[in-house]
Amino acid sequence: MFYVIWILLLLLETALFYFSLKQQNRLLQEKCIAYSAFTLVLLLLFGAKILPYSFRFIPLMLWLTGRLLTNGVLLLKKKKRPFKKVKAGIRYTSAVFTLLLSLVPLLLFPPFEPLEASGSYEVETKKFTYTDQNRMDPFSDEKSPRKVTVDFYYPKTENGKFPLILFSHGAFGFSGSNFFTFQELASHGYVVGSISHTSHAFFTLDTVKTLTLADPDFLQKAVEINGLKDTSREEEIFHITKEWMKLRTEDTHFLLDTILGETRSITPGLPFSLLSSDAIGLFGHSLGGASSAETARERNDVDAVIVLDGTMLGEEVDFIDGHVVLNDTPYPVPLLNVYAEDHYESAMETQGDEYDNFYASAHALDARETVFRGTGHLNFTDLPLFSPILAEKLGIGPADARSAIVTMNEIVLEFFNSYLKNEGTPQIEKEYLDESTSAEN
Template sequence: MEVYWFLGAFFLMEAGKEGIFLLKKGKNPHIVFGFCFGELLGFLLFSSVGGWEWKNTWLLPAAYLLWNMAGAWLDAAKKRRRKTGAGRAVIRLLVLSVSLLPIFLFPPMKPIPVTGSYAYETASYTWTDESRAESFRNDGSSRQVAVQFWYPVTEKEETFPLVVFSHGAFGYRMSNYSAYTELASNGYVVCSVEHPYHALFSRLEDGQLITADKDFIRDVFRINEEGVPEEEIFSVNRPWIALRVADLHFVLDRIGEICRGKSPGTPFSLIDTERTGLIGHSLGGAAAVTTGRERPEVKAVIDLDGTMLGEELDFSNGKYRMNEEPYPVPLLCIDTTGHYVEGLKYGDQYVNHAILSEARDGKEIHFDDAEHMNFTDLPLFSPPLAWLLGTGKRDARECIETMNGIILEYYDYYLKQEGENRPNTPSFTESV
């Protein structure tokens, strides 16, 4: 990525400058000022051109350079030659490194352009489910769920299909931002559900910041280790699925109530609840699949690299008992090729294959050279973090654009009856 080349070259240039100036005990203040001014100017030019999305992470190194230049200017104004030893040079380079770290972790990115003709807007809400106590607290408070909508801007009296998204473990409402905006620009209302205590962080309307529950984090990592008994994995993930599915039911019910009200307002006045699609990544995909089976208004479901844990009904005598009722609505699984191949080893004991093989309209598309986080926008927001959590050799941007195109095509067919459907066979797999 261009920004990483820039950061590396910038640091080496600063280190080289410090090294050259160390060769002289007294440095000409005008030369020092010229170097500092040139660095600041070059940094500001790079950070403001090239189509990058501006982020506040630029402010720290800019402040460092401004501080460096101000000191050089004072030296030049007072005509004094500052004597700086190796210790101060090292300290300055350490300060520079710390200021560059946020850009390294969250570099500016070029947003993925949308393909639709609609402009879009967004709105956020925090809804309280009075029927459920918050299981992560002992104070008797009710469960709160954060939601954010992306919706088309229109002056016509028209309604649009609804797509509800559920993020994965440690995800958050913005995890697939490019997919939300792509759908909204093409005439969909998208609702991203943020599950407090499962999300990396969740900020509610009252300003409360909720981070992921430490026990949830520990258990997620623990059951993904080698050698954990299947019965333990099954028992641990039961409350996760129950919580997610309850959140989705609550959100769908709440949206329906508002839409049926006398003055629903935007974005609810734009929603056709009878054309609803569900989608989720990882654990969110599992929740979407289970919820889609139980909601008559849901017309299509997409699972992004998620194991359909809610379709595992029991584990006893060393075997899973799957839901044998054919999945009632169109179901698309978008997986990594590795996930697909690994599942083949388990035969009918791999829940995704079991459910797809008996679904009335089940399809699977697997992506070559991709890994789990390639199905989110994290590789765009933070390539280093995405790499740590799992990205493949495939170009991240191309992978996301291809996935978003498949999502749009699928919903266009099943929610809008537009475009061409893929081969309508009981179980269909395709590699892209």
């Protein structure tokens, strides 16, 4: 669709430029008619839902409106100016360049077929922002209390009690990074809360529409640590990541306590009135998986945890004689580790059984591991669907992105069904996507 729209508008601009040169006329009236017609056709396509409207088309519609208004104003002035080929060429070049810029969102975020939730419940959403009066926000210039925002996805019903699941995004993620997973879980009877770790999230939009971007220093350190090969800085990294984990686990503890408090109020509103405090699960991607696992270790009311391609940094309890010391207390909560192939192979090669996750699983009371062959780190988010180009640059594998997300959602649902709804033993395979990378039907 990007190429069709681009080619049609480029042909239109080129044709108008050609005839204006040939007739030595700016063709203001013809341009107004052409831009109006193209805009009308797009609006009709949007209205008929032949072409799904989204934010991707906003710059394009602004470009068309701008071209229409500019030429319309000049036409209404009725003041004829001598036609100059050089100026006409500059105007044409400018129009084509701005047209290309307006189509960038369509290139970066091409329309795609959304994943349909397979459960029987329709899904509703709500956003809440809570203030932790017992903590100062380390990223706030005013040293104000820390605010944490959570987006809820829950079944559209006023009856029944459902398990609570909290999700924590990765270092470069945001609260909507796994939207289709949240929808899938909620459609099957879960109340899902996706945490936005303010200043760790790529962006946070709270309930009063205040936008907070990720802290630049945090992003810089995260990029540096992810690409670091220098083992001489392991102790420094240990202390830096401990600070990150402390912030995130405290966010999660605070939200869990707040949510459970809401369920105990006299007249809890949605979604709190739907919650069963007897069944709680945590999961997260990357750094969010690490903090989810650590939070589950620190509490006695979490029943299951899933780590999506994250290193369980919370298992590192000390740094002595040039090496991290891992927690030898058995991991107490049913645990599922899901690995991208490159992550798994690298950990096996460089650390083996002493890798944080492998060590925790080996010493856990109940743990499972699975590897998604042909996947990269961001295959466990929705980014490959929303922006294939960005996902390719940032880290995915050759496996079909849609199949990977669908399969991930299936095993996440199966694992939580087992431990939060007592629906039997989860049948998690050791590997997925190892024989085929064909698209999900």
